[in-house]
Amino acid sequence: MDPRQKLIKLIHVAKRDLRLGDDVYRLLLKSATGKTSTTDMTVPELEKALEALKAKGFKVRHKTRPHPNPSPKGRGATSRTVDQEAQSRKIRALWLGLHQAGIVRDPNESALAAYVKRMTGVEALQWLDEHQASRVIEQLKKWGFRAARQAEDRADSEGPRAQ
Structure with a gap:
């Protein structure tokens, strides 16, 4: 996935996590970049939008991978995966x-x-x-x-x- 698509996806995750309504979300985008849609933004503008969302409390969570040396009890440090059934x-x-x-x-x-x-x-x-x-x-x-x-x-x- 290219960096632009990753930023757009991350911005949409932030919108969901912060529980922003569409109108509030678009106002935030407009105040940060002058544009109301991520599809119209350049990579620097997307980065500005993401920073504005972080200022509102969004925290980027990185997926953790299993620890390469699991503990003797067989438990690695894994994140909880989200089942989609x-x-x-x-x-x-x-x-x-x-x-x-x-x-x-x-x-x-x-x-x-x-x-x-x-x-x-x-x-x-x-x-x-x-x-x-x-x-x-x-x-x-x-x-x-x-x-x-x-x-x-x-x-x-x-x-x-x-x-």
Whole structure:
């Protein structure tokens, strides 16, 4: 991949990580470079846009590779890979939805993996079989429904609000 494409991809990752709406994202690009689209930018302009995103809190995370000399227990220093199977994507979407609703505090992959391990005893999302993944999906849905029901009950107990 050429450097320009890498920068564009990184800028889009930053947009997602910072949870920027399209209008805010384009304003940020325009203030940094005078352009509202990464496809219209030169490499130096893309670098300026990336620096502006870093100033807003984006941190570039590099993928780690397994350590060439794994420990005696057979565990290398590997990063947690993100499984792209349909059920895994559904689990991740439910998890992030619960986070956006204020139910889950930590939206990170490691927190999701810890939850999956508590539910199934399986260390990583990509190692779940179909039955285990379905069980995790159903539990996440139930958690969301319970939280929504509790919020409704609280709202009902407060009674009608004065206007």
